[in-house]
Amino acid sequence: MPEDIRLNSLDRHFGSFIMRESGSVSPLVGIVASLVSSALANASVCLNLEDIAGKNMLIDGDDVSFPQLDELRETLKDSAAVGCPGEYRPLILDSSDRLYLYRYWKYEHDVARVILEKAAQSICLPDPAVLIAEIRELFPTPQDGIDWQLVAVMAALRKRFCVISGGPGTGKTSTVAKIIALLLRLAGDKTPRIALAAPTGKAVARLKESLGKMKEELNCDEVIGGGFPDVSTIHRLLGSIPRSSRFRFSQENPLPFDAVIVDEASMVDLPLMAKLVVGLKPESRLILLGDRDQLASVEAGAVLGDICGSGRNQAFSADFSSNFAAVTGSDIPEDIPCQNLPPLTDSVVVLRKNYRFGDESGIGALSRLINEGAGVEAMELLASGACGDLTWHDLPSPEGFAKAITNAILDGFGAYLEADEPVEALRRFEKFRVFCAVRKGAYGAEAVNRLAEEILARRGLINPRNRWYRGRPIMITANDYNLKLFNGDIGIIFPDASRDGGAIAHFSTLDGETRTVSPLRLPEHETVYAMTVHKSQGSEFEKILLLLPPHDSAIMTRELIYTGVTRARRSAEVWGQKKLFISSVERVIERKSGLAETLWEKT
Numbered sequence: 021m022p023e024d025i026r027l028n029s030l031d032r033h034f035g036s037f038i039m040r041e042s043g044s045v046s047p048l049v050g051i052v053a054s055l056v057s058s059a060l061a062n063a064s065v066c067l068n069l070e071d072i073a074g075k076n077m078l079i080d081g082d083d084v085s086f087p088q089l090d091e092l093r094e095t096l097k098d099s100a101a102v103g104c105p106g107e108y109r110p111l112i113l114d115s116s117d118r119l120y121l122y123r124y125w126k127y128e129h130d131v132a133r134v135i136l137e138k139a140a141q142s143i144c145l146p147d148p149a150v151l152i153a154e155i156r157e158l159f160p161t162p163q164d165g166i167d168w169q170l171v172a173v174m175a176a177l178r179k180r181f182c183v184i185s186g187g188p189g190t191g192k193t194s195t196v197a198k199i200i201a202l203l204l205r206l207a208g209d210k211t212p213r214i215a216l217a218a219p220t221g222k223a224v225a226r227l228k229e230s231l232g233k234m235k236e237e238l239n240c241d242e243v244i245g246g247g248f249p250d251v252s253t254i255h256r257l258l259g260s261i262p263r264s265s266r267f268r269f270s271q272e273n274p275l276p277f278d279a280v281i282v283d284e285a286s287m288v289d290l291p292l293m294a295k296l297v298v299g300l301k302p303e304s305r306l307i308l309l310g311d312r313d314q315l316a317s318v319e320a321g322a323v324l325g326d327i328c329g330s331g332r333n334q335a336f337s338a339d340f341s342s343n344f345a346a347v348t349g350s351d352i353p354e355d356i357p358c359q360n361l362p363p364l365t366d367s368v369v370v371l372r373k374n375y376r377f378g379d380e381s382g383i384g385a386l387s388r389l390i391n392e393g394a395g396v397e398a399m400e401l402l403a404s405g406a407c408g409d410l411t412w413h414d415l416p417s418p419e420g421f422a423k424a425i426t427n428a429i430l431d432g433f434g435a436y437l438e439a440d441e442p443v444e445a446l447r448r449f450e451k452f453r454v455f456c457a458v459r460k461g462a463y464g465a466e467a468v469n470r471l472a473e474e475i476l477a478r479r480g481l482i483n484p485r486n487r488w489y490r491g492r493p494i495m496i497t498a499n500d501y502n503l504k505l506f507n508g509d510i511g512i513i514f515p516d517a518s519r520d521g522g523a524i525a526h527f528s529t530l531d532g533e534t535r536t537v538s539p540l541r542l543p544e545h546e547t548v549y550a551m552t553v554h555k556s557q558g559s560e561f562e563k564i565l566l567l568l569p570p571h572d573s574a575i576m577t578r579e580l581i582y583t584g585v586t587r588a589r590r591s592a593e594v595w596g597q598k599k600l601f602i603s604s605v606e607r608v609i610e611r612k613s614g615l616a617e618t619l620w621e622k623t
Contacts, residue, residue, distance in 0.1 A: 024078040031057040032080075038110060042101035048092070049099045051084060053111060056119050062574075063320050064612035065124050065290055069093060069117040071612075093117060105129070118614050124320065127294035132618040134297035135327065138181035138306055139367045145177060145343070146206050152347055154205055158198045158238070159348075163373075166352055169195045171336075172369040174344050177202060180305050183285075183368045185312040185328055187387060188560065188586045189376025192309045193227065196281055197234035199307065200248060203279060212278040216251040219287040221499065221506020223558035224251045225528075227283045253506060254282065254292060255499065258299055265291075269299045278304055284558050285310035290321030290613075312370070313391050315583045316609055318554055326615035328368055340366040362620045376589065382407025383585060383592055390582045395602035402594060402601075411593040415570055418462040422471055428454075428565055428593070429475045433549060437481045437491045442514040442526035442534050449493055449512060451562045454550035455584045457576060463569045468550035488513050488523035488539050495548035495555070505543055508558065513539065553584045564588040568596030568604070576604040 027035075035054030042049060052067070059067045073089035086092055096102045096113055103109030105125065112125040120128070145151055159170050169191050176182040176199045186192050203212055216231075218224045228251045235248060257275070259268025269275045280300060282288065285308040288296075300306060308324065316322035336344075336352055345351050377384025382401065389398040403412040416424040432452035439445035454472070456465040473484045483489045492513040499506045509527060516524035516536065525542055526534040553566070566584040568576070581604055585592050594601070 023075070025055070025058065025080075027054050027058055027080055028061065031055075031061065038099075038101045041110065042099045046095050046099075048086070048095055049101065051079065052092075052096065052119065053101070054079075056111065056121060059612060060121060060124065060320055063316070063318075063322075064610075065128055065321050066118040066120040066612050066614065068612050069096075069113075069119060089117065114614060116614060116617065118612070124290065127290045128321075128613060128615050128618075130294045130298050131290065131323065132615055134300065135181055135306075135619060136363050137302070139179060139364050141180045142178055143180060145347075148347065151177075151206070154202055155347060158201060162350075166350065166372075167348075168369065168371045168373060169198070170348055170350070171344065171352060172371065173199055173202065174347065175340075175366055175369050176305070176307050177206075178340070178343070179367050180303070181307075181364075181367050182305070183308045183310075183324070183327055184371065185310055185324070185368070186371030187311050187313065187374065189374045189384075190371035191373075191375055192371060193230040193283075194234055195371070196283070196307065196309055197231055197238060197248075200281070201238055204248075213276060214249045214279045214281065215257055215275065215277040216249045216281050216283070217254045217257045218251060218283040218558070219254055219292075220284070220508040220558055221253060221496070222508030222510070223284040223287070224253055224506065225509070226558060226560075227251050251283075253499070254288065254296060256501065258295060260501075267295055267299065270295070271298045273299075274301045275299050275304070277301075279307065280304060281307045281309065283309045286312065286314045286324040287317050287557050288323055289317035289319035290323055290615075291319070293321070293323045311586075313579065313582055314586075315554060315557060315579045316611060320611075321613060321615070322609060322611045323615065326613060327364070327619060328370070329362075329364070329616060329620050335365065337361055337365050364619055382410040383588055386410060386592075387582055387586050390578055390585065390605050393578060393606050393608070395605035398605050399598055399602050403598070409588075409591045411591070413593060413595040415463070415568065415595050415597050421462060422475070425468075425471065425565075426475050429472050429549070430479060432563070432565070433472065433476060434479075434481060436512075437476065442512060443528075443532065445491065445512050445514065446510075446526065446528050446534065449510075453556070453559075453561045453564055453587075455553050455556055455564055455566045455587065456550055457553060457566075457568050457580060457584075458573075459552055461569060463567045465550045465552050465555075468567065469547045472549035473547070490515055490523075493548045494525065494542070494545045495551065496543055496545050498544040500543035503537060503541065503543065505537065508555065510548060511537070553580050556587050557583060560587055560589055562589050563591045564593070566592065566594045566596075568594065568601060570597055570600070572600055572603065576600065577607050577609045578605050579609050581605060 031054045034057040035050040038053035039050035056067045069092055072086045073092050076085050102111045102113050105112055105114050110122055112120045112122050172184045172195050184192055184195055218227050310324045312325050312328040341352050374384055386398055386401055402410055436445045436448035439448055454468055456468055458464045459466055476482045477484050482491050494511050496505045496509040497507055511525045511527040513523050514526050516522055523539055524536045525539055526536055529535055564587050
């Protein structure tokens with residue numbers, strides 16, 4: 021049966037525009053242009069011609085037969101709307117038969133260009149005796165086997181570009197704190213300017229909190245402690261311009277920093293990453309932190325996964341291994357020959373030891389099986405009941421769903437609603453969350469939020485007839501720089517004694533207090549007993565309940581389930597259908613791009 025593709029109005033209009041502007045006589049040019057637009061709407065950066073060449077497809081109900089690859093390629097090349105890389109045309113066709121919108125080809129080209137330029141630049145390390153002394157102070161206790169945090173620190177010191185990837189609990193924040201301390205200690209008289217950024221306000225708050233704890237553990241002196249940078253969103257770092265997609269800092273006006281460090285980089289889409297990298301000085305460092313196995317950005321691209329080589333095994337050059345051994349006294353495997361090295365060799369480090377999920381952790385074992393694509397084994401572990409921190413529940417019917425989830429809602433949210441103070445309510449609220457794979461439908465975030473309100477109201481814990489009821493949890497969905505509220509920030513509505521008990525929104529601060537905002541001034545927001553897995557990125561909770569829908573779809577992937585499960589610190593409960601869980605774990609996100617090939621091709 022031919023593949024059935026439904027185009028939206030933007031896709032169809034773009035195809036018609038290309039036909040008019042190019043003067044092409046072949047209707048295939050307009051159809052293919054529409055498919056490029058459709059691919060972008062589905063988070064791919066480009067359309068691979070091999071995916072359509074020689075195939076019959078139903079496009080908006082019409083039967084379309086595409087010619088073989090050679091003929092299709094030549095038809096597109098004959099169109100004035102299609103150009104080669106480097107030309108300024110609406111569509112760009114590269115040598116690997118990938119067709120891009122010009123803007124997205126330029127984004128991908130800029131990201132690859134800057135990363136390869138920085139990865140090619142090795143930085144001279146300071147006097148070995150000084151470096152060894154500093155390393156020993158930050159890593160006083162030798163580990164059994166390879167200390168991958170130490171490998172990451174050395175990679176960040178040696179290169180102008182570095183990626184540090186690892187799952188929750190592998191110590192990414194600890195590692196970057198040590199990198200910052202070393203950059204400051206080894207700088208000499210000129211203190212380097214360092215910027216820290218994250219994609220969302222929630223990720224910013226978590227990074228600030230984690231770095232604050234790390235500074236205390238490192239016993240930073242006054243100079244080092246004072247040199248630790250503040251954290252901002254990437255948009256704020258670049259200087260967002262109201263009602264514009266442009267930023268104040270750009271290639272013509274680069275950021276004034278010697279090092280830029282970005283946390284939760286898996287959430288950064290291709291356009292934003294491109295604007296960040298072209299806004300860097302040629303001599304500045306770029307360090308990306310993130311989990312390569314986590315869900316990619318909501319918008320186009322899977323940038324961190326592409327940079328990490330789509331899960332390829334990391335290896336290090338003989339030069340890096342030799343230098344690492346000289347400084348640390350430890351050996352790392354030299355897995356690749358000295359000749360014909362990929363450009364990103366020595367720039368990507370994956371942290372392998374998990375300090376949160378030990379050998380006895382069911383969550384840790386489950387996440388490893390999920391990442392391996394072992395759906396059957398993951399399902400057996402989850403459903404066995406052998407791990408105290410894992411629970412499986414067969415998905416109830418829509419008719420029985422409300423009754424089935426009642427106890428979970430009451431147990432998970434009852435305690436925070438009984439708190440007397442907003443500070444305590446916010447603290448308790450962060451212990452539990454319901455995650456949904458989708459927004460719509462009986463098991464989607466919107467329906468579950470309404471259902472949670474009904475359950476809590478029946479017990480007399482809330483009064484949702486009042487929009488600003490006591491205890492209503494809200495999540496900000498649009499940045500407001502004036503109020504310093506950002507997408508992902510979570511607050512709670514609580515009576516304000518200073519306003520005769522009137523409702524006020526409370527948000528946590530880093531000092532353990534709350535700050536208040538009038539509900540009438542809040543930016544866009546929504547109730548948040550339940551949230552989508554995409555929205556959960558950058559968050560952690562003691563316990564989570566992950567709801568998987570009963571129907572298969574392209575969003576049901578290994579990355580989604582892994583992301584949901586690993587948001588839990590102590591226990592994870594999954595509701596779903598066993599066959600769908602298995603097939604989802606065995607499916608990976610497919611986003612078309614040329615970034616990984618460009619970055620990892622042999623020189």
